[in-house]
Amino acid sequence: MSMASAKHLLFEHLAELTKALANSNRLELLELLAQGAQSVEVLTQRTGLSFANVSQHLQTLKKAGLAIGERDGKNVRYRLQDGPIVAALTGLRRLAEHNVAAVGDVRRRYLDDLDGLDPISHDDLIERMKSDSVVLLDVRPGDEFASGHLPRAVHIDVADLEDQVARLPKDREIVAYCRGPYCVMSYKAVQILRAKGYLVRRLEDGFPEWKAEGRPVESAT
Amino acid sequence: MSMASAKHLLFEHLAELTKALANSNRLELLELLAQGAQSVEVLTQRTGLSFANVSQHLQTLKKAGLAIGERDGKNVRYRLQDGPIVAALTGLRRLAEHNVAAVGDVRRRYLDDLDGLDPISHDDLIERMKSDSVVLLDVRPGDEFASGHLPRAVHIDVADLEDQVARLPKDREIVAYCRGPYCVMSYKAVQILRAKGYLVRRLEDGFPEWKAEGRPVESAT
DNA sequence: CAAACATTCAATGTTGTGATTGAATGAACT
DNA sequence: AGTTCATTCAATCACAACATTGAATGTTTG
Numbered sequence: 120m121s122m123a124s125a126k127h128l129l130f131e132h133l134a135e136l137t138k139a140l141a142n143s144n145r146l147e148l149l150e151l152l153a154q155g156a157q158s159v160e161v162l163t164q165r166t167g168l169s170f171a172n173v174s175q176h177l178q179t180l181k182k183a184g185l186a187i188g189e190r191d192g193k194n195v196r197y198r199l200q201d202g203p204i205v206a207a208l209t210g211l212r213r214l215a216e217h218n219v220a221a222v223g224d225v226r227r228r229y230l231d232d233l234d235g236l237d238p239i240s241h242d243d244l245i246e247r248m249k250s251d252s253v254v255l256l257d258v259r260p261g262d263e264f265a266s267g268h269l270p271r272a273v274h275i276d277v278a279d280l281e282d283q284v285a286r287l288p289k290d291r292e293i294v295a296y297c298r299g300p301y302c303v304m305s306y307k308a309v310q311i312l313r314a315k316g317y318l319v320r321r322l323e324d325g326f327p328e329w330k331a332e333g334r335p336v337e338s339a340t
Numbered sequence: 341m342s343m344a345s346a347k348h349l350l351f352e353h354l355a356e357l358t359k360a361l362a363n364s365n366r367l368e369l370l371e372l373l374a375q376g377a378q379s380v381e382v383l384t385q386r387t388g389l390s391f392a393n394v395s396q397h398l399q400t401l402k403k404a405g406l407a408i409g410e411r412d413g414k415n416v417r418y419r420l421q422d423g424p425i426v427a428a429l430t431g432l433r434r435l436a437e438h439n440v441a442a443v444g445d446v447r448r449r450y451l452d453d454l455d456g457l458d459p460i461s462h463d464d465l466i467e468r469m470k471s472d473s474v475v476l477l478d479v480r481p482g483d484e485f486a487s488g489h490l491p492r493a494v495h496i497d498v499a500d501l502e503d504q505v506a507r508l509p510k511d512r513e514i515v516a517y518c519r520g521p522y523c524v525m526s527y528k529a530v531q532i533l534r535a536k537g538y539l540v541r542r543l544e545d546g547f548p549e550w551k552a553e554g555r556p557v558e559s560a561t
Numbered sequence: 562c563a564a565a566c567a568t569t570c571a572a573t574g575t576t577g578t579g580a581t582t583g584a585a586t587g588a589a590c591t
Numbered sequence: 592a593g594t595t596c597a598t599t600c601a602a603t604c605a606c607a608a609c610a611t612t613g614a615a616t617g618t619t620t621g
Contacts, residue, residue, distance in 0.1 A: 126522055130364040130371075136436045137362035142609085143348070143355040150351075159568060172610060174569060179608095184439035193567055193619055202438040203431065210424065210431030215357045217423040218405035301347055363579080380598060393580060395599060414589060414597055 139183030140211070144168060145176050152186060153205055153327035154259070154298055155266040156198035205331035209324070212300065238323040239294055241334060247294075254288060256295040256319075258308045259326070267338045269296065269329065277304045280311050292318045299325035360404030361432070365389060366397050373407060374426055374548035375480070375519055376487040377419035426552035430545070433521065459544040460515055462555060468515075475509060477516040477540075479529045480547070488559050490517065490550065498525040501532050510538060517543035517550075 140146065147166055151157060157165075163173045177197055180186035185204055188197045199205070239247070247253045248270070255272035257264050264274040275283050277297075287293055293312060297304040305321045312319040322329075330336050361367065368387055372378060378386075384394045398418055401407035406425055409416045420426070460468070468474045469491070476493035478485050485495040496504050498518075508514060514533060518525035526542045533540040543550075551557050 127364070127368075129522060130367045132440050133367055133432060133436050134362055134364035136440055137358060137367075137432055138608090141355055141358035141362040143351040144609090146351045146354055146358075147348075169611070170568080171570090171612080174567095175609085178569080188568095190618080193565095195568060200439060203434050204439075207428075207431035207435040210428035211354060211358055213424050214428040215354050218421060218425075219353050219357055301350055359578095365579090390581070391598080392582080392600090395597095396579080399599080409598095411588080414595095416598060 136183055139179055139185060140208070142176070142179075144172070145180060146208075148173070148176055148180065149185065149199070149204070149208065150299060150301070150327075152197060152199045153208075154263050156189075156196040158191070158194040158196050160194065162197070203331070205327050209328055209331070238321040240323050241329060241332060244294060244322060245334070247292075252291060254291050254293050255322075256287065256293050256308065257297070257326075258295055258304045259297050263298070263326075265338070267330065267336050268326065270335050270337050272296075277308050277311075280308055284312070284315060284317075287312070287317065289317060292320065294320055294322050296322035296329075297325050299327055357404055360400055360406060361429070363397070363400075365393075366401060367429075369394070369397055369401065370406065370420070370425070370429065371520065371522070373418060373420045374429075375484050377410075377417040379412075379415040379417050381415065383418070424552070426548050430549055430552070459542040461544050462550060462553060465515060465543060466555070468513075473512060475512050475514050476543075477508065477514050477529065478518070478547075479516055479525045480518050484519070484547075486559070488551065488557050489547065491556050491558050493517075498529050498532075501529055505533070505536060505538075508533070508538065512539075514538055514540040515543050516540060518546050520546035520548055 140149075144166065148162060151162055151165055159170070159174055159177065162177070163170050166173060168176075177186060177188060180197075181188060185200055186197050187200050188195045190196075244253070248255075255269050257268045257272040257274045258277040258280065259274075260276055261274065264272075268274065273286065275286065295305040295308040295312070297308075300323075302325055305325070309319050309321055326336075361370075365387065369383060372383055372386055380391070380395055380398065383398070384391050387394060389397075398407060398409065401418075402409060406421055407418050408421050409418045411417075465474070469476075476490050478489045478493040478495045479498040479501065480495075481497055482495070485493075489495065494507065496507065516526040516529040516533070518529075521544075523546055526546070530540050530542055547557075
């Protein structure tokens, strides 16, 4: 094999991997898998696709080395393969936001406008955590919180936030987070809390991105 | 437009962008464009594809907002659009090296074995540059060096290295770099120099990646 | 062992992508 | 103005990707 063809082979492999990512349904599945392992059934419900179609896309992801399926009783639970998958997706997302005007637009229109304040960056949060000057609020569903969350985060499902708002202090800033940059739950939480007079901001991105950067996380015991 | 469909639209856009990347020929073109602006003719020569085919792929890249074509006299010169394109590609490349065993293999077999020493990281190089304890060696063709290079880098085309080796000091470590992680020129340079008793290592990745990270560069005047 | 269930497989039709060809454009030079 | 050259466009064909359907597999439960 000549040097030139080896190089060409490399691009072929890279293209093959990229093709596995280049489908809106698979991107959505990957975002869901980034929250934690899920059965095909749950993924079918959340995406609204047909059962067989979800299974087929999962096979594609598996072949590309992006996802793993493991039998768990009657179900097969899929999860992300280890590795820099979330980092690569974040790179693509940033590129899309920069280059495709529509992407930035959609996000601004539907999400940022709900907020109005800049989200807090990961680095800034680390600083604030050192001085213990913030309270972290995880507003994802309970099972996702259980499978991993930011250190010392308080968990209140966004659906229960109105009722349980008293668990949060008013004298410290609250940083809310959820699944990722397109997840609306933390936006909603900010809305609710701000209406009640809390000092609250969103965390940039969400839990999967935080974890992918190798930052500290903890799991329910 | 409901919230759910907005989210779906987002994945659609993201998939569209990713599709533009998901082709080996376009990935190769992007790598070439990352070196600097090129005419269609030159790109045709370097890739070995047909003229019309290259043009067609370039249109695809343009539509996706990845490349720009500008008339320059008789020729149209294409270059990368501004933005985090190289960063996104680096993310994909790292993912491929991690997940697709063959990619790492090919690279090791054809490149790393030529070297044997770990490349120096960008952060480490910044440190070494502060103390002025290294000499940077740019072994790319002259025009690419002219359109941008690392600060105070010495330029010797790898083809002229044997002849001009005397321009390099033997009492300081040399760090050679070229186009990127799959570029063989810096490997070759290391081979040549090491055979002559120089203390030399490769820089991790190459010029486009360095620049994309926002690290200091300079251009010929 | 049979029934129920979750998942995968195989076959099909439709649509999209990539390469090739030759014609069309449009700037520069004579 | 007409010729030359680089590039793009339009038409075509082969082939791969996607969603759908219904049948097949394999696991738990009674």
